Amino acid sequence: MATEFQVNGRATRFDGDPETPLLWVLRDHLQMTGTKYGCGIAQCGACTVHLEGKNRRACVTPVSMVAGKSVTTIEGVAGKAATAVKAAWVAIDVPQCGFCQSGQVMSAIGLLSAKSKPSDADIDAAMAGNICRCATYVRIRQAIKDASQNMGKVA
Ligand code: FES
Numbered sequence: 001m002a003t004e005f006q007v008n009g010r011a012t013r014f015d016g017d018p019e020t021p022l023l024w025v026l027r028d029h030l031q032m033t034g035t036k037y038g039c040g041i042a043q044c045g046a047c048t049v050h051l052e053g054k055n056r057r058a059c060v061t062p063v064s065m066v067a068g069k070s071v072t073t074i075e076g077v078a079g080k081a082a083t084a085v086k087a088a089w090v091a092i093d094v095p096q097c098g099f100c101q102s103g104q105v106m107s108a109i110g111l112l113s114a115k116s117k118p119s120d121a122d123i124d125a126a127m128a129g130n131i132c133r134c135a136t137y138v139r140i141r142q143a144i145k146d147a148s149q150n151m152g153k154v155a
């Protein structure tokens with residue numbers, strides 16, 4: 001049975017097993033490889049996408065769960081929070097190896113979309129599920145704070 005949904009605003013159809021994790025539909029079926037595979041069990045955050053605007057781990061999301069819904073990936077994320085987060089990431093050069101960073105960026109955008117002025121505790125809670133083996137955590141937190149401050153100035 002086909003699963004129909006939207007990815008980055010585009011109508012999309014997947015004809016395979018509805019239990020296939022969204023992560024593999026994105027990477028293997030749609031060739032959108034910005035969303036990464038880390039653990040496969042919702043422990044690392046590398047596969048974070050937005051489902052109806054909210055952070056979601058694609059590795060544990062059967063594609064059937066997104067039927068009729070809107071998925072946003074690192075390739076298509078846009079808007080004030082996205083613009084501010086991406087600019088802050090570049091300005092302070094957050095990534096090291098980069099592998100975890102699309103997930104980090106998606107989680108940060110999800111946070112700032114829901115709460116434009118997060119406290120330190122909010123940041124810690126929102127980002128706790130995103131692991132970085134290179135330990136870029138200090139720069140990630142600073143980038144989120146910078147993005148929060150700059151969001152008002154972004155068109
Ligand atoms: S790959 Fe999904 S949380 Fe690790």
Ligand code: FES
Pocket residue numbers: 095096097098099100101131132133134135136
């Ligand atoms: S930048 Fe290397 S794992 Fe995070």
